[in-house]
Amino acid sequence: xxxxxxxxxxxxxxxxxxxxxxxxxxxxxxxxxxxxxxxxxxxxxxxxxxxxxxxxxxxxxxxxxxxxxxxxxxxxxxxxxxxxxxxxxxxxxxxxxxxxxxxxxxxxxxxxxxxxxxxxxxxxxxxxxxxxxxxxxxxxxxxxxxxxxxxxxxxxxxxxxxxxxxxxxxxxxxxxxxxxxxxxxxxxxxxxxxxxxxxxxxxxxxxxxxxxxxxxxxxxxxxxxxxxxxxxxxxxxxxxxxxxxxxxxxxxxxxxxxxxxxxxxxxxxxxxxxxxxxxxxxxxxxxxxxxxxxxxxxxxxxxxxxxxxxxxxxxxxxxxxxxxxxxxxxxxxxxxxxxxxxxxxxxxxxxxxxxxxxxxxxxxxxxxxxxxxxxxxxxxxxxxxxxxxxxxxxxxxxxxxxxxxxxxxxxxxxxxxxxxxxxxxxxxxxxxxxxxxxxxxxxxxxxxxxxxxxxxxxxxxxxxxxxxxxxxxxxxxxxxxxxxxxxxxxxxxxxxxxxxxxxxxxxxxxxxxxxxxxxxxxxxxxxxxxxxxxxxxxxxxxxxxxxxxxxxxxxxxxxxxxxxxxxxxxxxxxxxxxxxxxxxxxxxxxxxxxxxxxxxxxxxxxxxxxxxxxxxxxxxxxxxxxxxxxxxxxxxxxxx
Numbered sequence: 121x122x123x124x125x126x127x128x129x130x131x132x133x134x135x136x137x138x139x140x141x142x143x144x145x146x147x148x149x150x151x152x153x154x155x156x157x158x159x160x161x162x163x164x165x166x167x168x169x170x171x172x173x174x175x176x177x178x179x180x181x182x183x184x185x186x187x188x189x190x191x192x193x194x195x196x197x198x199x200x201x202x203x204x205x206x207x208x209x210x211x212x213x214x215x216x217x218x219x220x221x222x223x224x225x226x227x228x229x230x231x232x233x234x235x236x237x238x239x240x241x242x243x244x245x246x247x248x249x250x251x252x253x254x255x256x257x258x259x260x261x262x263x264x265x266x267x268x269x270x271x272x273x274x275x276x277x278x279x280x281x282x283x284x285x286x287x288x289x290x291x292x293x294x295x296x297x298x299x300x301x302x303x304x305x306x307x308x309x310x311x312x313x314x315x316x317x318x319x320x321x322x323x324x325x326x327x328x329x330x331x332x333x334x335x336x337x338x339x340x341x342x343x344x345x346x347x348x349x350x351x352x353x354x355x356x357x358x359x360x361x362x363x364x365x366x367x368x369x370x371x372x373x374x375x376x377x378x379x380x381x382x383x384x385x386x387x388x389x390x391x392x393x394x395x396x397x398x399x400x401x402x403x404x405x406x407x408x409x410x411x412x413x414x415x416x417x418x419x420x421x422x423x424x425x426x427x428x429x430x431x432x433x434x435x436x437x438x439x440x441x442x443x444x445x446x447x448x449x450x451x452x453x454x455x456x457x458x459x460x461x462x463x464x465x466x467x468x469x470x471x472x473x474x475x476x477x478x479x480x481x482x483x484x485x486x487x488x489x490x491x492x493x494x495x496x497x498x499x500x501x502x503x504x505x506x507x508x509x510x511x512x513x514x515x516x517x518x519x520x521x522x523x524x525x526x527x528x529x530x531x532x533x534x535x536x537x538x539x540x541x542x543x544x545x546x547x548x549x550x551x552x553x554x555x556x557x558x559x560x561x562x563x564x565x566x567x568x569x570x571x572x573x574x575x576x577x578x579x580x581x582x583x584x585x586x587x588x589x590x591x592x593x594x595x596x597x598x599x600x601x602x603x604x605x606x607x608x609x610x611x612x613x614x615x616x617x618x619x620x621x622x623x624x625x626x627x628x629x630x631x632x633x634x635x636x637x638x639x640x641x642x643x644x645x646x647x648x649x650x651x652x653x654x655x656x657x658x659x660x661x662x663x664x665x666x667x668x669x670x671x672x673x674x675x676x677x678x679x680x681x682x683x684x685x686x687x688x689x690x691x692x693x694x695x696x697x698x699x700x701x702x703x704x705x706x707x708x709x710x711x712x713x714x715x716x717x718x719x720x721x722x723x724x725x726x727x728x729x730x731x732x733x734x735x736x737x738x739x740x741x742x743x744x745x746x747x748x749x750x751x752x753x754x755x756x757x758x759x760x
Contacts, residue, residue, distance in 0.1 A: 130613035138614075138646055139605040140637055143420025148194060148469055149660065155611030157658055159472075161193035166686050167693040172608050174696065175474055175656060178682040183699055184759055185476040186586040186679045188662070192697070193686045195233065195470040195663075196240035202414075202462055203244040205437035215441050217455040222271050224249040224412060225259065227463030227664050232683065234262060237466065241268070247293075249273060249461045253280050260287050269459065270294045271321070271371075271409060273344070276303050281310045288316050295407070297321040297371050299344045304354050308361045321369030321409065322346055322354055324394045328374065328387040344373070351394070355401055367403040369459070370395040373411030377464060379424040381431035381439060384413060388443045395444075396451035409459040410440055416468045418601050418661055419635035427601035427635065433465065464664040471663040473591055473679070474607065477655040478760045479583035480618070483551065490552055493545045499529050500542060503549040510553065515560040516568060522553040554578060576632075576643035580618040584657065585758045588622045588629045589673035591666055592659065596628060601635045603660040609648050617644035620657070623758055624674045672711060676756045677703025706752040720749050 132151050136142050141149055147163045158168040174189055199221075206219035223237045225248055237246065247268035248259045259270050260283070270292060272284050276299070287294045296307055296318055311318045325345035346354060358367055372394070374387040388410055399405045414436055415429035424430050431439075440458065448455050490507075493500050503525045510518045529546040532538045554574055561567050594600035604620070622629040633641040648655065670678075681700040686693065706716045727741040736744070 130611070132611055134613070135610040140420045140603065140635060141605065143422075143637065144417055144603045144635065144661070145420075146417075146469070151610050153611075155609055157605065157607045157610070159191055159194070161191045161470075161686060162197050166193065167688065169684065169686070169692070169694045171472060171474070171658060172656065173692060174682060174684055174694070175607070177692075177696060178680075178699060181682075181696070181699055183680040183682060183701075184755055184757065185474065186584075186591065186757055187474045188471055188591075188667070188679050188681045189474060190232070190471045190663075190681060190683045192232075192236050192470070192683060195236050195467060198466045198469060199237055199240040199244070199246060202433060202437075202460075202465065203241070203246065205433045206441065206458065206460075208434065209437040209441040212438065213442050213445055215445050215455055217457050219441075219458045219460075220245055220247065220269055220407075222247040222249040222269055222459060222461055223466060224251070224273075224461045224463040225255050226251050226668075228467045228667050229255065229258070230667055231258075231262075233467060233470075233663075233667075234258070238262060238265075245269075247271070249463075253283065256280065256283055260292070263287075263292060266291050266293065268293070269407075271459065271461065272296045273299065273323070273371075275299055275344075276306065278306055278310055281306055282314070285310055285314050285316050285318060288318065289314065293319065295319045295321045295369050297323050297369070297409075298346065298354055299323055301346060301350045301353060304357045308357070308363065311363070311366075318363070318366050319368050320358065320363070320366045321371045321407070322351055322367065322398075323371040323373070324348075324351060324391065326372050326374070326387055326390050328383070328390045351398070355398065355403065359402070364402055365404045367398070368405060369407035369409055370398060370405060370456075371409040371411065373461075374413045376412055377415045377426070377429075378413040379415055379426060379429050381429075381435060384431075384436065385439050385443055387413075388440050389447055392444045392447035393451070395456060396448055396453045399453045400451070406457055407459055408444060408456040409461065412461045412463060414460065414462040414465040416464050416661060416664070418468075418603060419637070419640075420603075421635075421637050425640045426599070427640070467663040468661045469663060471667070473586065473659040473662050473666075475584040475586040475620075475657050475659065476760060477582050477584050477650065477657060478758070480616075480650045481581040481583070482616075483578050483580060490548075493549075497538065497542045497545075499525055499532075499538070500545050500549075503546045503553070507549050507553045507556070510556050510560070512560060515557045516571070518553060519557050519570065519574065522550050522557075526550040551578075572643075575617065578617070579644040580616050580647070581621045582618045582647060582657075584620050584622060585760060586622050586679070587624050587670075587673060587676045587757075588631060589624060589626075590670035590676050591662065591679060592631065593669045593671070594665055595631060595633075599633065599641075601633060601641055602662060603635055604631065604645060604657060605660075606648060607656045607658045609655070612648060614646040614648045616647050616649055618647045619644060624676070626673075672708060675705075675708045675712070677708040679757065680755070702755055702757070704753050705756055708756055709752070716749075716752050719752065720745075723748050 136151050150158050152158050156170045156172050158170050160168045225234055245268040249271040250256045250259045251274035284294045284296050307318055323345040325347055358364055372391040395408045417429050418427040421428045506518050506521045529543055533543050561571050588596050620631040634645045636642040680702040683697045684694055685697050687695050727745045730736045731738050731741045
């Protein structure tokens with residue numbers, strides 16, 4: 121093992137490799153010569169935008185951090201690309217039908233996202249998928265393309281069914297997916313009352329299970345879907361009601377963020393066989409819905425890691441088209457219209473959460489040259505000897521010795537046998553020793569597990585102005601990894617390794633696992649030392665689920681947003697179409713039954729009492745009350 125040499129000159133290319141942006145960025149994200157992260161929403165077909173420029177402009181418009189930036193052109197590009205992938209596969213295999221995608225709005229129900237997807241999807245008749253009554257009500261109002269579909273999933277009561285069938289009266293192609301056998305009778309009853317022919321799909325429980333963090337949402341133990349015997353019963357019920365022709369679709373779901381393409385292939389073949397066999401039972405089936413599952417390569421490793429996928433969008437489309445065609449041809453049935461409910465792959469990339477770092481806690485705050493301790497004690501002498509005798513031959517041995525002296529010191533301190541000064545000196549020497557040990561392992565191909573763990577313990581805490589529970593709930597709840605990196609200073613070599621601590625009051629409010637090409641998450645992120653200037657981090661690919669699933673933990677609420685569009689006519693190449701202010705304290709408090717007027721009234725009583733008791737002067741009391749009332753209208757996050 122060679123001792124670490126002096127660092128060489130740092131390059132932007134090294135930064136790209138360090139943070140893996142060339143892999144997970146999919147050519148949407150890159151680093152420019154100034155060391156700033158840039159976004160190319162249309163890839164090679166459009167311009168690039170430095171995210172830091174957008175941040176600075178949004179700040180000038182009055183937005184504070186944390187700040188979510190939506191690149192609407194990128195969202196549109198994702199819609200176009202998934203439709204293009206299926207079109208190319210259909211042409212390649214001479215498939216004798218078409219693709220009709222639907223966007224599952226549960227992935228991100230925000231109006232501006234749904235509107236953009238519907239607008240971008242017009243040329244492809246891209247529709248919507250809903251899973252609840254509120255989602256259905258929203259979809260009915262915004263859906264205007266009578267050639268596109270609305271797929272109704274989820275458990276259904278009569279109001280749900282009635283609302284969907286009202287849409288049928290408007291000429292919309294709304295397919296009610298039967299999730300449990302009891303729903304068949306309800307659909308028949310409401311259809312008769314409204315005198316409308318329903319479009320019905322059946323969700324089948326496949327034997328083929330999913331893979332990944334959400335694998336339990338599929339397979340024979342899944343929450344939704346009908347068994348083979350229940351499918352036969354549903355078929356008979358529809359025939360007896362004279363609605364055999366209403367059964368138009370077979371639906372299945374293999375899970376969200378499926379990492380392995382083999383799982384998808386197996387499920388598609390089984391689902392296609394259900395389609396073919398049901399077709400032969402006398403139903404005029406037209407559609408097969410392969411559900412969701414198209415994953416996103418969050419870490420860029422192209423593996424079966426939970427935060428990755430081992431296939432491309434084009435491979436996904438080709439495998440679905442080919443396997444449905446192959447099964448249908450073998451069974452002698454017509455090729456169905458293919459539906460997929462891809463949401464994550466559509467919306468994940470389009471939004472970037474920008475957080476400002478406002479503090480840094482170093483594990484070893486001691487800097488400068490270390491001189492031999494004056495405090496004399498056997499443990500101090502031994503710790504000093506270990507520190508001064510580290511060399512290329514013994515770094516692991518030195519670590520073991522340093523750990524022993526530190527633990528021995530702690531034991532003796534707890535017994536009252538040593539004083540604070542000795543404990544402080546030994547601890548100082550321990551961290552200094554560890555720092556030198558880590559230098560010997562820089563750039564080594566093999567690093568012992570103990571040293572990897574040490575590096576994690578040695579990491580700094582970077583305090584960031586955001587809430588993990590609100591903006592990265594999947595990271596906290598599922599261990600989902602997101603790409604995170606500085607938005608600037610990438611022409612400088614990052615000298616620190618850290619974890620991110622949010623501003624919530626919970627110790628769980630941290631990000632301490634980060635993407636890595638070779639393993640499923642590493643405990644630290646390379647970062648720069650704070651230098652008194654603003655330091656911004658980007659958390660990428662947060663467009664799926666994170667916007668909508670964040671809770672009201674600590675009552676922080678939604679963050680500020682800036683919506684960006686490319687425009688060649690602008691000097692900057694883009695413009696901020698609108699900014700949306702995040703949740704105010706007044707609004708978030710009202711969600712938990714604290715009204716602004718009631719709070720102000722109660723505070724006024726307390727100020728009036730304080731004035732009467734001469735603890736406050738009237739002018740001061742009124743000024744402080746006005747400050748309180750003004751604060752209720754302010755942003756919930758830190759104003760730094």
